[in-house]
Amino acid sequence: MSESTVPNIVIRRLPLYARELGLLEAEGCAYISSKELGHRLDVTPAQIRKDLSYFGRFGRQGRGYDVGDLRQRLRRILGLDGRVQRMVLVGVGQLGRAVLDYAGFPMQGFHVVRAFDSDPEVIGRVIADVQVDDVADLPGYLERQPVALAIVTVPAAAARSVVETLVAGGVNAILSYAPIATAVPDGVHLRQIDPVMELQSMAYYIRQGELNHTAEVEPGG
Amino acid sequence: MSESTVPNIVIRRLPLYARELGLLEAEGCAYISSKELGHRLDVTPAQIRKDLSYFGRFGRQGRGYDVGDLRQRLRRILGLDGRVQRMVLVGVGQLGRAVLDYAGFPMQGFHVVRAFDSDPEVIGRVIADVQVDDVADLPGYLERQPVALAIVTVPAAAARSVVETLVAGGVNAILSYAPIATAVPDGVHLRQIDPVMELQSMAYYIRQGELNHTAEVEPGG
Numbered sequence: 001m002s003e004s005t006v007p008n009i010v011i012r013r014l015p016l017y018a019r020e021l022g023l024l025e026a027e028g029c030a031y032i033s034s035k036e037l038g039h040r041l042d043v044t045p046a047q048i049r050k051d052l053s054y055f056g057r058f059g060r061q062g063r064g065y066d067v068g069d070l071r072q073r074l075r076r077i078l079g080l081d082g083r084v085q086r087m088v089l090v091g092v093g094q095l096g097r098a099v100l101d102y103a104g105f106p107m108q109g110f111h112v113v114r115a116f117d118s119d120p121e122v123i124g125r126v127i128a129d130v131q132v133d134d135v136a137d138l139p140g141y142l143e144r145q146p147v148a149l150a151i152v153t154v155p156a157a158a159a160r161s162v163v164e165t166l167v168a169g170g171v172n173a174i175l176s177y178a179p180i181a182t183a184v185p186d187g188v189h190l191r192q193i194d195p196v197m198e199l200q201s202m203a204y205y206i207r208q209g210e211l212n213h214t215a216e217v218e219p220g221g
Numbered sequence: 222m223s224e225s226t227v228p229n230i231v232i233r234r235l236p237l238y239a240r241e242l243g244l245l246e247a248e249g250c251a252y253i254s255s256k257e258l259g260h261r262l263d264v265t266p267a268q269i270r271k272d273l274s275y276f277g278r279f280g281r282q283g284r285g286y287d288v289g290d291l292r293q294r295l296r297r298i299l300g301l302d303g304r305v306q307r308m309v310l311v312g313v314g315q316l317g318r319a320v321l322d323y324a325g326f327p328m329q330g331f332h333v334v335r336a337f338d339s340d341p342e343v344i345g346r347v348i349a350d351v352q353v354d355d356v357a358d359l360p361g362y363l364e365r366q367p368v369a370l371a372i373v374t375v376p377a378a379a380a381r382s383v384v385e386t387l388v389a390g391g392v393n394a395i396l397s398y399a400p401i402a403t404a405v406p407d408g409v410h411l412r413q414i415d416p417v418m419e420l421q422s423m424a425y426y427i428r429q430g431e432l433n434h435t436a437e438v439e440p441g442g
Contacts, residue, residue: 008263015421042229078421079428085420098316099416104377104400108417148427149420156325172430173423175416179325189426191419195320195396196329198412199306199370200236200299202394205410206369207300209393 010051014074016041017048021071033064085110088147088171090162091154092117092132095177099153100128112151114141118158135162142169152176163190231272235295237262238269242292254285306331309368309392311383312375313338313353316398320374321349333372335362339379356383363390373397384411 020041024032034045041048052058052070055077059065075081087105089096089112099105100112116135117123123134133141150171154162159178166174173189184190241262245253255266262269273279273291276298280286296302308326310317310333320326321333337356338344344355354362371392375383380399387395394410405411 011425012422014425015418018421019418077425079424079431080421085424085427087420093319094315094322095319098314098319101315102416104417105420108421110417110420148430149423151416173420173427175419175423187430189423191423193414193416193419195323195372195414196325196331197236197240198396198414199308199326199331199394200239200301200329201233202370202396202410202412203300203306204232204235204298206306206394209369209408210300 006054010054013043013051014078017051018071018074018078018080021065021067021074024067025071029067031064032067034059037065080109083109085149086113086147087111087149087151088113088138088141088166089115089130089151089153090117090135090138090166091152091158091177092119092122092127093153093155096153097127099151099177100130110149113145113147116141135165138165139169142166142171146170149173150175152178152180154178156180227275231275234264234272235299238272239292239295239299239301242286242288242295245288246292250288252285253288255280258286301330304330306370307334307368308332308370308372309334309359309362309387310336310351310372310374311338311356311359311387312373312379313340313343313348314374314376317374318348320372320398321351331370334366334368337362356386359386360390363387363392367391370394371396373399373401375399377401 017037020037021032034048037043038045038048049059055073058070058073072081087110089099092100092115096115096117100115105112112130115127115130115132116138117132118135122132125132148171150166150173152159152162152166152174156178159176159180163174163176163180163184167184167188172187173191174184175191175193177193179192179194180190238258241258242253255269258264259266259269270280276294279291279294293302308331310320313321313336317336317338321336326333333351336348336351336353337359338353339356343353346353369392371387371394373380373383373387373395377399380397380401384395384397384401384405388405388409393408394412395405396412396414398414400413400415401411
């Protein structure tokens with residue numbers, strides 16, 4: 001199955017399925033229907049079946065999916081089967097330190113092997129077991145130690161040039177905590193953590209709640 | 222249009238459309254087709270047209286969407302037309318401080334009006350212009366000053382009870398930076414920032430790259 005044949009949006013849903021199956025496994029659930037799984041994830045059962053159909057046959061008529069088996073297969077498809085993913089982190093400010101401290105990454109096999117910053121106060125220090133180097137040494141590091149994944153936690157103004165350096169150094173998957181309006185070459189994947197967008201979509205419901213409330217108070221309004 | 226008739230996933234895409242239209246406006250673009258907009262966002266044109274159809278008629282045959290007008294209308298639908306959204310933040314550790322410092326929130330109309338923590342070292346301090354109170358006072362604060370939105374930046378172990386307190390206090394939109402496997406009542410919206418899931422979906426492409434590389438090196442393999 002080549003990269004181009006599976007839509008990006010499908011790939012983005014696979015970790016969601018895998019995580020939910022992990023929770024189900026922990027709850028002692030052995031089988032689940034696409035209907036039930038869809039209900040838990042707010043996705044239609046047809047969507048789940050279609051997404052999985054890209055990768056082969058899963059589940060059995062009348063019995064549903066084998067929770068443990070499907071989870072294992074999804075993790076294998078995602079390249080998460082036990083391997084360690086090495087990452088660099090650029091930007092060791094408050095946010096960068098919070099990311100370095102976050103136990104969720106190593107727990108899931110993602111390890112920051114080196115951090116980079118431009119602040120002389122931070123360069124040379126070891127934070128959360130990770131050595132911090134001068135960001136000027138980033139190209140040289142990537143040449144000596146190729147890494148596929150990077151996390152960017154620099155201020156927005158610096159993000160673009162950091163992403164360019166990473167791409168030039170062969171990094172092809174970048175997770176940015178800074179909003180970046182920059183195109184990356186084909187074959188490079190840039191994802192952004194954008195909490196504002198999450199808040200904005202929830203603002204819709206807050207507004208709906210207000211409107212409904214108004215409507216209740218003034219039925220003729 | 223009542224809340225229940227528009228699928229959740231459609232609401233989640235609206236801020237994405239609004240943000241891209243803002244970028245287009247800044248680039249001086251006055252009109253855009255659903256095809257071009259879809260290309261920029263990795264969404265099919267049909268999906269864009271269907272999403273917008275929930276809210277009325279937009280765009281004109283042959284001319285496309287009026288960028289400025291569509292952006293304004295989307296922002297109004299989302300409840301983002303100039304109003305200030307008041308939020309509380311719970312958890313003033315490294316991550317909480319990074320969030321308090323993040324300029325993107327106030328720039329988009331989201332203001333943290335009060336922060337809460339359990340650490341006596343932090344309680345009573347003012348951080349990034351926000352007063353930090355004892356988390357024990359959170360229920361009382363919400364009773365006196367109802368707030369619809371909250372950001373949770375406490376460690377995973379504390380997240381569940383914080384969310385319960387917020388929900389009991391009338392907060393109906395919660396953005397959590399901690400992974401929480403907890404159900405919230407109908408009408409309450411809980412969103413999670415999950416960087417691990419973003420990394421996991423990118424791991425797929427890294428693996429594909431390796432497989433392709435292997436295939437090139439060993440065409441018979």
